[in-house]
Amino acid sequence: MMRITIRPFQEVRLLARPSRILRPFSSAARTLGTAETDTSVSSSSTASSSSRIGRISESLIRPSPTPHVSATEDKTTVSWPDGRTTTFDNYFLFDHCRCPKCFHSKTKQRLKELNQIPDDIRPVAVEVDNSGVHLSWSTSEEHKSTFPFEFLRRSAYDPPLSSYRDATEGRVLWNSKIAQSPPSVVYEDIIRSDDEALKSERAILKLLNRVHDFGFCFVNNVPATPEKTQELIEKIAPIRHTHYGGFWEFTADQSHGDLAYSNEGLPCHTDTTYFTDPAGLQIFHLLSHPSPPGTGGTTLLVDGFYTASLLSTLYPTSYSLLSRLRIPAHASGTEGTMLRPPLSQPAFRHDEKGQLTQVRWNNEDRGVLGQGWSAEEVKGWYQAARRYDELNKSEDAEYWVQLGPGTMLVIDNWRVMHGRSAFTGARQMCGAYVGADDWSSRRTALTKKHEIRKKSILDDDWSVGW
Ligand SMILES: [Fe+2]
Ligand SMILES: [Zn+2]
Structure with missing residues (x-):
């Protein structure tokens, strides 16, 4: 040897x-x-x-000014002030809604079943302010989600934006x-x-x-x-x-x-x-x-x-x-x-x-x-x-x-x-x-x-x- x-x-x-x-x-x-x-x-x-092994985490800094957000039938796109762009599937975003109808704030558990998400779910209105991105959904009943910017940066997958709280x-x-x-x-x-x-x-x-x-x-x-x-x-x-x-x-x-x-x-x-x-x-x-x-x-x-x-x-x-x-x-x-x-x-x-x-x-x-x-x-x-x-x-x-x-x-x-x-x-x-x-x-x-x-x-x- x-x-x-x-x-x-x-x-x-x-x-x-x-x-x-x-x-x-x-x-x-x-x-x-x-x-x-x-x-x-x-x-x-x-x-x-x-x-x-040993990759160093990127530190997260809330971007300022606010990003630009646009939605189509399939996806929602966030353009960050640093020039990067990430895209989310609309189904993914609705699935991760944490309004009281979708998420139990005390037990921290999901309340919404997958079959409660329409196949063609999409935002019908988009607003952005300092607290995050507000989406109104194409559901028969009114349904609004607010996604903090940090959640969107951290959960970004297309492409990923940061190795937030990396295990290393x-x-x-x-x-x-x-x-x-x-x-x-x-x-x-x-x-x-x-x-x-x-x-x-x-x-x-x-x-x-x-x-x-x-x-x-x-x-x-x-x-x-x-x-x-x-x-x-x-x-x-x-x-x-x-x-x-x-x-x-x-x-x-x-x-x-x-x-x-x-x-x-x-x-x-x-x-x-x-x-x-x-x-x-x-x-x-x-x-x-x-x-x-x-x-x-x-x-x-x-x-x-x-x-x-x-x-x-x-x-x-x-x-x-x-x-x-x-x-x-x-x-x-x-x-x-x-x-x-x-x-x-x-x-x-x-x-x-x-x-x-x-x-x-x-x-x-x-x-x-x-x-x-x-x-x-x-x-x-x-x-x-x-x-x-x-x-x-x-x-x-x-x-x-x-x-x-x-x-x-x-x-x-x-x-x-x-x-x-x-x-x-x-x-x-x-x-x-x-x-x-x-x-x-x-x-x-x-x-x-x-x-x-x-x-x-x-x-x-x-x-x-x-
Ligand atoms: Fe041992
Ligand atoms: Zn919800």
Whole structure:
């Protein structure tokens, strides 16, 4: 296998703007030159460009003066003061009306069925003022909609106007140099008295923002007991129950038929690739590991998005294959459990905007691949997987850290891989999983409540459903 040496980052300013952080990738790519030597594999995937990773959001500024709006039988066209033009299907606009007949302001749910929209729906009158675009519709009963400008800019699809609140906003990709300044918060900021609930919420938001931005965060000064650890986790978000239970306490007793419950070293991986919806957060707290006699058990973290960005730059065809070919995974080592997602998923998954959203990478839990693939694809997938594996196991990517009692580690399991070195002695760990939707919901709701990073000027009815 070709040996890859990646020059360590010369300058990593971890808390700098993402545009500065992204610079080292091009230098890594320059170091390696054009190393693309993929075998020829036909690919229909469009997910191969590094540009989808770490793209910077365009900031939204309400245009002034007001745009010009015109409507025909089929579509409504908005000409913005900056010279750009977007077109909306009339059916789309009427479907998104948020008047009281169409939208329940308290439950934030649609009230209008699709069969209540006439096929030939079209505006019969158009007005524009500072509050937005007012359309009167061709319905038998009078029906008016008001669309705020920001909604129209944000929902524009023909063509899209902005990557509003991109999932990558704030994201910082990192390598081994993160050891110089890993993200952390302190326990006392989160666990406070009842009359400091707002301060506690802001500290939780800070923690979740760091997990979002870096893919992990430490919580320092946590009392080294299972009870206090569980209380802290439940304060952050609800614990997700799995076949391992809810909150877990770990000793190397093989109680769950998984290598995690042994004392062997574990290569970097993401957890629960055998779930349709892999765990969102993986949370660890090492409660005790007496030394001597206990040795080893150092924790390994690798930013799977960072290494994916390298793969995308160096071997775009390999990136494309890992984005397209679905890999079966399973968990079959626990009596009475035969987990296997009904829909297998590829290693890299992207959102509607083509941004990398999830890495599923677990060699140990990989099932029998190749069903429905061509012979070329099987060969190409192995080559791609070996390349990604090599990037993940490079000195450049690996961040090794010795955990100790009092330091809880929160990992975004959809992004950052974890592993550990082999160990001896009685190592006592505890922790829990949190669902991806649950921590994302908590972060979004706290952001809205505390108006941190709030970019939108849309009111409550227009800010949901994105
Ligand atoms: Fe794990
Ligand atoms: Zn309406």
